[in-house]
Amino acid sequence: MSKPSSDRLAARAPATSRYDTVRLSHGSGGKLTLELIEELFVATFSSAPLEELNDAAVLANPGGRIALATDSHTVKPTFFPGGDIGRLAVAGTVNDLAVMGATPAYMSVAFLLEEGYDMAELERVVRSMKHTADEAGVAIVAGDTKVLGRGHGDGIFINTTGVGFIPDEVNLGVGVVRPGDKVLVNGTLGDHGIAVMSRREGLDLSVELESDVAPLNGLIAAVRRAAPNVRFMRDLTRGGLAAVANEVVRRQAFGLRVFDARVPMNELVEQYSEMLGIDPMLAANEGKVMVIVAPDEAEAALTAMRAHQYGRRAAIIGDIVRRPEGVALVETAYGSRRVLEMPIEEQLPRIC
Amino acid sequence: MTDVLGGVASGFQPEVYKAPALVASLQRRIASIAGGLGRSVKLMHICGTHEHEMGRYALRALLPKGVSVLAGPGCPVCVCDAEYVNLAIQLSLRRDTILTSFGDMLAVPGSIPLDGERRGDVRMSLLDARARGGDVRAVYSVFDAKRIAEQHRDKQVVFFSVGFETTVVAVAAMLRRGVPDNLTIIEANYYTPPATYLLPDLDGFDIEGFILPGHAVTITGLRVYEPLAARGIACAAGGFEPVDVLAAIAALLEQIADGSPRVANPYGRLVKYDGNARAKLELDEVFELAPIRWRGIAEIPASGYKLREPYRAASAARRFSGELDPVVLRGAEHPQGCRCAEVTLGQIRPDQCTAFGSRCTPDSPYGPCMVSHEGTCRAYHTYGMHRETLHVEAV
Numbered sequence: 001m002s003k004p005s006s007d008r009l010a011a012r013a014p015a016t017s018r019y020d021t022v023r024l025s026h027g028s029g030g031k032l033t034l035e036l037i038e039e040l041f042v043a044t045f046s047s048a049p050l051e052e053l054n055d056a057a058v059l060a061n062p063g064g065r066i067a068l069a070t071d072s073h074t075v076k077p078t079f080f081p082g083g084d085i086g087r088l089a090v091a092g093t094v095n096d097l098a099v100m101g102a103t104p105a106y107m108s109v110a111f112l113l114e115e116g117y118d119m120a121e122l123e124r125v126v127r128s129m130k131h132t133a134d135e136a137g138v139a140i141v142a143g144d145t146k147v148l149g150r151g152h153g154d155g156i157f158i159n160t161t162g163v164g165f166i167p168d169e170v171n172l173g174v175g176v177v178r179p180g181d182k183v184l185v186n187g188t189l190g191d192h193g194i195a196v197m198s199r200r201e202g203l204d205l206s207v208e209l210e211s212d213v214a215p216l217n218g219l220i221a222a223v224r225r226a227a228p229n230v231r232f233m234r235d236l237t238r239g240g241l242a243a244v245a246n247e248v249v250r251r252q253a254f255g256l257r258v259f260d261a262r263v264p265m266n267e268l269v270e271q272y273s274e275m276l277g278i279d280p281m282l283a284a285n286e287g288k289v290m291v292i293v294a295p296d297e298a299e300a301a302l303t304a305m306r307a308h309q310y311g312r313r314a315a316i317i318g319d320i321v322r323r324p325e326g327v328a329l330v331e332t333a334y335g336s337r338r339v340l341e342m343p344i345e346e347q348l349p350r351i352c
Numbered sequence: 353m354t355d356v357l358g359g360v361a362s363g364f365q366p367e368v369y370k371a372p373a374l375v376a377s378l379q380r381r382i383a384s385i386a387g388g389l390g391r392s393v394k395l396m397h398i399c400g401t402h403e404h405e406m407g408r409y410a411l412r413a414l415l416p417k418g419v420s421v422l423a424g425p426g427c428p429v430c431v432c433d434a435e436y437v438n439l440a441i442q443l444s445l446r447r448d449t450i451l452t453s454f455g456d457m458l459a460v461p462g463s464i465p466l467d468g469e470r471r472g473d474v475r476m477s478l479l480d481a482r483a484r485g486g487d488v489r490a491v492y493s494v495f496d497a498k499r500i501a502e503q504h505r506d507k508q509v510v511f512f513s514v515g516f517e518t519t520v521v522a523v524a525a526m527l528r529r530g531v532p533d534n535l536t537i538i539e540a541n542y543y544t545p546p547a548t549y550l551l552p553d554l555d556g557f558d559i560e561g562f563i564l565p566g567h568a569v570t571i572t573g574l575r576v577y578e579p580l581a582a583r584g585i586a587c588a589a590g591g592f593e594p595v596d597v598l599a600a601i602a603a604l605l606e607q608i609a610d611g612s613p614r615v616a617n618p619y620g621r622l623v624k625y626d627g628n629a630r631a632k633l634e635l636d637e638v639f640e641l642a643p644i645r646w647r648g649i650a651e652i653p654a655s656g657y658k659l660r661e662p663y664r665a666a667s668a669a670r671r672f673s674g675e676l677d678p679v680v681l682r683g684a685e686h687p688q689g690c691r692c693a694e695v696t697l698g699q700i701r702p703d704q705c706t707a708f709g710s711r712c713t714p715d716s717p718y719g720p721c722m723v724s725h726e727g728t729c730r731a732y733h734t735y736g737m738h739r740e741t742l743h744v745e746a747v
């Protein structure tokens with residue numbers, strides 16, 4: 001499956017409301033609420049538990065340990081090159097489950113809408129969520145809608161909570177990482193952060209950057225089949241590679257080394273991030289995962305990644321080293337080294 | 353350095369100036385000249401972007417042991433006097449006012465004590481002002497501020513104009529072309545050369561060469577640094593890619609080895625000896641040089657850009673002078689134990705300040721040099737330059 005194009009989404013059974021905009025009554029629990037739920041959410045998400053309109057979804061348990069993840073989403077702009085808040089909300093939670101070794105199965109969706117929010121836009125978001133959930137093989141089984149008075153919200157907030165199942169034999173975590181292990185990423189870094197920021201800052205760019213937002217459970221499953229000794233996985237969202245690399249080494253008796261020249265980078269992202277004064281290694285991604293794997297399985301993991309549509313530009317970017325302990329570092333193309341520091345603040349434009 | 357850079361000297365090809373082979377060749381050249389000198393040499397750059405690039409590419413690690421590069425007064429955020437931060441804060445809390453600023457100014461503490469905090473001696477920044485209801489917005493350029501002023505004709509829009517020669521040119525260009533009358537600027541632009549003229553008079557000054565700030569000399573030209581060469585200090589214009597920085601260092605070492613200090617231009621693809629005539633003309637029409645205080649250092653004559661009379665209407669300090677509280681503007685004393693001034697003058701390394709990394713960190717900066725990515729303390733902290741070595745033991 002490819003990223004949803006708005007044309008294709010628009011062609012799908014449209015659930016057109018009688019109203020152009022969201023009203024307070026859409027969240028009051030009355031007739032309008034029921035209409036919105038039945039005509040938009042149930043009709044679009046179309047899962048059996050949802051159609052029953054019960055107070056709770058009752059779900060089958062395929063066995064194994066349960067993984068539970070929740071995330072709330074707000075993004076400006078709501079629609080950005082390469083995605084939208086709906087795809088982001090579904091993919092984000094799917095990825096949080098998948099990196100834990102879980103197979104994502106169910107999801108709940110809660111909307112906080114501001115009075116006056118455009119109904120057609122909401123419909124687009126909902127269809128994008130359905131599209132992404134289908135791609136990830138996740139059923140949306142429960143939901144909630146609240147409407148905030150005008151001025152008390154920021155258009156649309158979405159919370160998603162996902163449930164997945166982890167087979168008993170899966171043993172992933174920083175605790176099983178060893179010096180010598182290899183560090184992989186599934187493609188170019190910083191695409192989402194720089195794409196959203198360039199749009200938000202109103203940069204007049206001749207070529208549009210696209211966010212990488214995507215559900216990665218398919219790619220991760222392929223990697224784990226090819227490399228059974230995957231030690232650790234984490235999606236590289238806010239704070240990017242720098243944040244995750246530092247989380248991995250924190251209080252550990254090993255370090256993580258990244259070879260600058262091996263980190264895949266979109267040429268445009270590189271240029272724009274120089275203009276913005278932002279390090280792409282610290283910028284957010286929404287479709288990238290860092291995988292740490294036993295050294296003898298690194299090539300197999302890389303091949304599996306590259307065979308997947310979301311891993312074409314995957315690379316082995318570094319390794320786990322004995323020393324320095326507890327430090328994430330970058331080795332430059334010139335052989336010199338520097339610390340890869342934990343990002344500490346919102347990324348702000350610099351003077352020059 | 354034309355032998356090294358020959359054939360790649362024109363056009364915008366940043367990749368060429370990052371090429372590992374060129375870097376390695378310059379590294380060998382630097383080692384060879386330094387070896388011939390048979391003693392150690394201290395150089396200084398005076399540009400925050402140079403410090404940032406030295407950290408990002410770990411360039412100091414590529415130099416021979418005897419060659420050190422110190423950071424001088426080159427970070428506009430760091431040298432901006434607390435009074436201007438206090439002014440910005442006060443204006444941001446004014447009714448119907450939007451305060452616009454470059455992002456890296458927002459977290460800089462001024463000298464107004466921040467009440468009600470548990471962290472001890474903490475001074476207020478624009479971020480604190482925003483948290484207290486001030487309308488503070490980060491912008492990329494003064495033109496963003498102008499756009500905001502056009503969109504909000506019912507409000508006063510103030511642009512916190514911080515920066516050196518390079519940044520102030522855009523402000524001059526904009527003011528010449530006319531701005532909405534609800535836009536004013538805080539005049540906190542600094543002119544670097546006069547500060548560098550004073551450095552050789554400092555006690556214990558032992559810098560033998562300056563890497564000149566590539567962006568700034570693109571505007572001013574190189575002539576303004578002749579007084580340094582006349583005092584026996586080597587000078588070379590430095591660009592910002594690894595090859596540019598190393599080429600400048602090699603050019604300085606050559607002059608030191610020859611005993612012939614002058615103003616060299618290994619960044620000739622952008623820098624002209626007389627600078628950018630049109631930019632200088634526009635700058636001179638709008639601004640005049642006046643004394644200005646460099647934070648924690650001193651008031652330096654003719655080193656600040658102030659609006660000339662025909663443009664004074666755009667001065668925020670003038671427009672709001674009647675309602676400003678002089679006590680708040682002056683603020684408190686400089687935070688105790690902060691040695692940013694010595695860091696800025698290249699007299700100590702950041703890690704020689706006891707606050708570095710303990711009381712003063714990037715997420716809770718005590719002094720101005722820990723705030724901006726171009727601040728020397730911040731760059732040292734971010735890239736771990738204060739660590740003796742980053743020795744790696746791989747499997």
